[in-house]
Amino acid sequence: MSSILNEVSLNVNVKIDEKVLEDNYQFSSFSVIDNDLTNLEDLPSDDIDGNLNGSLSTDVFETLNKKKLLIVFYNTLMRSKFYYLLDSATKVNVTDYYYFERQIYQLNIKKENGITINSSKPKFRAGINAVNEHVLSIYFQPSKIYERFQYYLTFEERASQNSCHIAIERGEQDIEVPYDKLESLKTLSKNVVDIFISIFDDQDLIRKEKVKFKEGIYKKIITLP
Numbered sequence: 001m002s003s004i005l006n007e008v009s010l011n012v013n014v015k016i017d018e019k020v021l022e023d024n025y026q027f028s029s030f031s032v033i034d035n036d037l038t039n040l041e042d043l044p045s046d047d048i049d050g051n052l053n054g055s056l057s058t059d060v061f062e063t064l065n066k067k068k069l070l071i072v073f074y075n076t077l078m079r080s081k082f083y084y085l086l087d088s089a090t091k092v093n094v095t096d097y098y099y100f101e102r103q104i105y106q107l108n109i110k111k112e113n114g115i116t117i118n119s120s121k122p123k124f125r126a127g128i129n130a131v132n133e134h135v136l137s138i139y140f141q142p143s144k145i146y147e148r149f150q151y152y153l154t155f156e157e158r159a160s161q162n163s164c165h166i167a168i169e170r171g172e173q174d175i176e177v178p179y180d181k182l183e184s185l186k187t188l189s190k191n192v193v194d195i196f197i198s199i200f201d202d203q204d205l206i207r208k209e210k211v212k213f214k215e216g217i218y219k220k221i222i223t224l225p
Contacts, residue, residue: 010107012043012054014071014086028072028081030054032117035066040083042072058098061105061119069115085114097122097145103206104145121207122146126197128213129172136175136195138211140168146199149206154196157185165198 012030029045030052045054052071060067069086092111097104108118122143130137140151152165153175164181182193199207 009058010056012045012052012056012069014052016050016052024075024077025073025082026076027052028074030056030086031070031072031083032056032060032067033070033083034063035068035116039063039065056117058100058105058107061100061107061117064105064119064121067117068113069117087111087114102204106143106145124197124207124209126209126211128195128211131213134177136177137172138168138175139172140170140197142170142199146207150200150202152198152200153211154198154208155182155185156194156196157187158192158194160185160187162187168197 014030016027027045027047028042030043031040032043033040041060043054043056045052047053070083071086073082073084074080075082088111090111092109092115094107094109096107098107099105104122105119106122108120110116110118122145124143125141126139128136128138136153138153142151151168151170153168154163154165155178156163162185164178164185166175166178168175185191185193195211196208197211198205
């Protein structure tokens with residue numbers, strides 16, 4: 001199996017010895033199913049002289065649920081399909097990344113009670129260590145996959161979603177509260193401003209996560225006139 005960033009599908013290829021199959025069993029397709037045995041989905045598949053090929057579109061991982069890879073055979077005598085958990089005789093441990101709806105996701109394929117596929121957002125550590133009326137002391141440690149992108153601390157007025165951005169870097173840093181910019185976001189007599197880490201690829205937003213206070217304590221620390 002292989003995947004490359006920007007590809008829209010994964011190719012699945014299995015070589016099978018037809019001698020191990022009974023005559024009344026025919027390859028039907030590959031399938032995936034969620035780990036809780038829901039959301040069964042057949043994949044586009046074909047059989048070329050015993051080389052079984054399937055195509056796994058990345059939009060299958062939209063729910064980010066862990067999935068198992070299945071192989072499906074049709075029994076011509078019973079006229080029904082049989083689903084089998086696909087396994088490997090050797091260790092499988094693949095990690096790669098792909099784009100889906102302008103965001104980057106990490107794909108992990110492992111031999112774990114069968115071939116298991118797990119999709120998730122790359123690791124992203126960010127938060128506020130300390131705060132006062134003038135300065136936010138933040139930490140920011142994104143996955144290396146984001147190295148070539150631009151990072152910002154985003155202030156967003158909740159009702160209107162008006163926002164402003166301040167460029168930041170990896171690591172710990174102190175950010176002055178931009179009261180002049182926050183004033184321009186106001187649309188109501190009382191306004192709530194949320195704080196996010198935003199990652200851009202030039203003009204395209206590829207990830208946005210709300211910043212949390214390290215100790216989990218939430219309080220009003222910025223007051224707009």
